[in-house]
Amino acid sequence: MRTRFAPSPTGPLHLGHAYSAMLAHDTARAAQGAFLLRLEDIDRSRARPRWEALIFEDLSWLGLSWPEPVIRQSARGAAYAQALARLEALGLTYPCACSRADIRAALAAPQEGAPVLGPDGVVYPGTCRKAPPARREGMAIRLHMRRALEHLGDVSALTFTETGPARAGTHRLQAEALIRGVGDVVLARPGWGTSYHLSVVVDDAAQEITHVIRGEDLFEATQIHRLLQALLGLPTPVYHHHRLIRDEAGKRLAKRDDARAISRYRAEGLSPDDIRRLVGLEREGGAGLGTQPSGCINSTS
Numbered sequence: 001m002r003t004r005f006a007p008s009p010t011g012p013l014h015l016g017h018a019y020s021a022m023l024a025h026d027t028a029r030a031a032q033g034a035f036l037l038r039l040e041d042i043d044r045s046r047a048r049p050r051w052e053a054l055i056f057e058d059l060s061w062l063g064l065s066w067p068e069p070v071i072r073q074s075a076r077g078a079a080y081a082q083a084l085a086r087l088e089a090l091g092l093t094y095p096c097a098c099s100r101a102d103i104r105a106a107l108a109a110p111q112e113g114a115p116v117l118g119p120d121g122v123v124y125p126g127t128c129r130k131a132p133p134a135r136r137e138g139m140a141i142r143l144h145m146r147r148a149l150e151h152l153g154d155v156s157a158l159t160f161t162e163t164g165p166a167r168a169g170t171h172r173l174q175a176e177a178l179i180r181g182v183g184d185v186v187l188a189r190p191g192w193g194t195s196y197h198l199s200v201v202v203d204d205a206a207q208e209i210t211h212v213i214r215g216e217d218l219f220e221a222t223q224i225h226r227l228l229q230a231l232l233g234l235p236t237p238v239y240h241h242h243r244l245i246r247d248e249a250g251k252r253l254a255k256r257d258d259a260r261a262i263s264r265y266r267a268e269g270l271s272p273d274d275i276r277r278l279v280g281l282e283r284e285g286g287a288g289l290g291t292q293p294s295g296c297i298n299s300t301s
């Protein structure tokens, strides 16, 4: 078993990250497997060395360890370019010149109906698919979903195993859901050379991750990841989407939620075991992928 924790160094880790990291770590350790750390720093405008340093500090303090060297996505451009070139060579991509405002305007057109919110934001109305723009350096590249599905044939044969408590079982890709509910996702953001979906799929394969353990908010994105694995000929790990840690009001924690930052609890004198208790992850017996401890954190301040 090989699991990973893949934070973006764009803010302090909070209780939700601690839960995710400890669950992935405990699960790997219980199976004598490996726990890997990967820094998802492709968004260069938001990634900061100080957040990266704090990630190492917080995770070490929590008692987690991982093999070196730690992969940084910012250093993996060649691998993403190769994957993108493969999809381009198959004729499954197209460049897109739309800004967010262009997309909003296109979706407001009377023939469009209500915008559909998918796992990658609003479903793209297809402006640049229908009228290809002149190609420029640094343009976004989108997946031509319909063509990708045609290329794969019967996608209902593509499945992934989910072991998370909310949706455990075998999930099958559905062409209609991918066209209407996901659409032409971005494979490369302008100036990035990649996107979250492309890089996560390429890196999970490169790191030979067998079990992806991450928050429930990413469950819907998994169909995109499964599709990209099929298109790129990459293996599919087992997925485990865990419950999200919420505040007293039931809201999920966000990066800017500094009140729940691990570093803050640390400064206030809490111990790593206190953090485990706060997120409902007691040490006895390890994590056990099937366990589902209580949902909310209690106020400590």
Ligand code: GLU
Pocket: 006, 007, 008, 040, 200, 213, 214, 218
């Ligand atoms: N980098 C993502 C995040 O911080 C996690 C991606 C994943 O686990 O697939 O939310």
